[in-house]
Amino acid sequence: MDNKSLTGTLSVSSAPHIVTKLDTAKTMQWVLIALAPAFIMSIVNFGVRSALLTIVCVAACAFFEWGYEKIMHKDITVGDFSACVTGVILAFNMPSNFPFWMAIIGCFTAIVVAKQLFGGIGRNFANPAIVGRIVLLLSFTTQMTTWPVSKVHPAVDAATGATPMSFVNLGATPKNLPALSDMALGFTGGAMGEVSAVAILIGLIILIWKKIISPIIPCSMIATIFVIALIYYGVKGGDYSALHMAMYHVLGGGAMFGAVFCATDYATSPNMKSAKLIYGIGCGAVTMVIRLMCSYPEGVSFAILFMNVATPLIDKYVEERHFRKRFGGEK
Known part of the structure; x- marks a missing residue:
C-alpha cells in the first residue's frame, strides 16, 4: 500500500482515545447521566435555583464553544457534549445562590481560555471546569464562599452557613460538626453538586460500570485523603x-x-496505571496539605490543577521507567 492510500485510511484525533463502541459524544452523555444523581440532590437540598444555575452554565459553555469555533472557522464540536459536561461540573462547584452573570464569566474562562485557546477538547492543559472555578474563587471570593444551607437540614434556620471544611478550619469541636450521615446525604452547606456523597458514589459506579473511567484515580485520591487524615488526627x-x-x-x-x-x-490525567496511581495519590496529598497546613479550608481544586500541570512529568517518568525495565536499561 503506498503512502497516499495509507493516509486515506488513518484518522488522527485528540483525546479521549477509548477502544470501545463509545465515541466522545456517547462518553459525555454517560458522564451527564452519572452527574444526574448529584443534580437531583442539589435540587432537593437547595431548591430550584440550583437547577437554573446549572442550565445557565450549560447554555453559556455551549454558546462560548460554538461562538469561538464559528469565529475561528473551526469545526463545530458542540454536538460532542463536552461543553455541556464542563458547564454542569462548573455549576456543581458553585453555591446555589451564585449570581448568574458571574457564573457566565467562569464559563467563558473554562471554555475559551482554558480549552479552546489551547486547541479544544483533548489539548487543554488543565480541567476547564477547575480553571473556571479557581478564577471565580479568586475574583469573587465572597460570593463563592457564601454557602446556602440545605433546605431539609433539621437543625439550621439560617439561610447561609459554614461548610464542613470551614467548621474544621474554624476549630469547631467534634460535637459541633455536622453528622456524617448528613454529609453522606448532602444535608449540609456547600457547593451544590459536591455535598451528597451518596449521589457522587452512584455516579462513580455508573462511570466504572460503563468503563468511562478507571477506578485507580478516584480510589487512590480518596484513600490518600483518608490515610493522611487518620494519621494526622491520630497523632494530634x-x-x-x-x-x-x-x-x-x-x-x-x-x-x-x-x-x-x-x-x-x-x-489532563495520566495514561498508564502506575501513573494514574501516582497522580491520584498526589491529588489527595496536596489536598490534605492545603486543608491541614494552610488558612484556606479546602484544597481539592488547587490540588487537581497542580497535578494536571504535573501530568506530563508523571507520564514521562513512568513511561521511561517502563521501557528501561522492559528493554534492559536501553534508552
Missing part, C-alpha cells in the same frame, strides 16, 4: 476521633466530587 489526639475525622475529610468539601468527576479528565 485530643477530642477528635481519628477515624471519625478521616471519614469527615473524605465526605466533606469537594473530595469525592473532585476525585470522580474532575481528577479523571481524559486530557
Whole structure:
C-alpha cells in the first residue's frame, strides 16, 4: 500500500482515545447521566435555583464553544457534549445562590481560555471546569464562599452557613460538626453538586460500570485523603476521633466530587496505571496539605490543577521507567 492510500485510511484525533463502541459524544452523555444523581440532590437540598444555575452554565459553555469555533472557522464540536459536561461540573462547584452573570464569566474562562485557546477538547492543559472555578474563587471570593444551607437540614434556620471544611478550619469541636450521615446525604452547606456523597458514589459506579473511567484515580485520591487524615488526627489526639475525622475529610468539601468527576479528565490525567496511581495519590496529598497546613479550608481544586500541570512529568517518568525495565536499561 503506498503512502497516499495509507493516509486515506488513518484518522488522527485528540483525546479521549477509548477502544470501545463509545465515541466522545456517547462518553459525555454517560458522564451527564452519572452527574444526574448529584443534580437531583442539589435540587432537593437547595431548591430550584440550583437547577437554573446549572442550565445557565450549560447554555453559556455551549454558546462560548460554538461562538469561538464559528469565529475561528473551526469545526463545530458542540454536538460532542463536552461543553455541556464542563458547564454542569462548573455549576456543581458553585453555591446555589451564585449570581448568574458571574457564573457566565467562569464559563467563558473554562471554555475559551482554558480549552479552546489551547486547541479544544483533548489539548487543554488543565480541567476547564477547575480553571473556571479557581478564577471565580479568586475574583469573587465572597460570593463563592457564601454557602446556602440545605433546605431539609433539621437543625439550621439560617439561610447561609459554614461548610464542613470551614467548621474544621474554624476549630469547631467534634460535637459541633455536622453528622456524617448528613454529609453522606448532602444535608449540609456547600457547593451544590459536591455535598451528597451518596449521589457522587452512584455516579462513580455508573462511570466504572460503563468503563468511562478507571477506578485507580478516584480510589487512590480518596484513600490518600483518608490515610493522611487518620494519621494526622491520630497523632494530634485530643477530642477528635481519628477515624471519625478521616471519614469527615473524605465526605466533606469537594473530595469525592473532585476525585470522580474532575481528577479523571481524559486530557489532563495520566495514561498508564502506575501513573494514574501516582497522580491520584498526589491529588489527595496536596489536598490534605492545603486543608491541614494552610488558612484556606479546602484544597481539592488547587490540588487537581497542580497535578494536571504535573501530568506530563508523571507520564514521562513512568513511561521511561517502563521501557528501561522492559528493554534492559536501553534508552
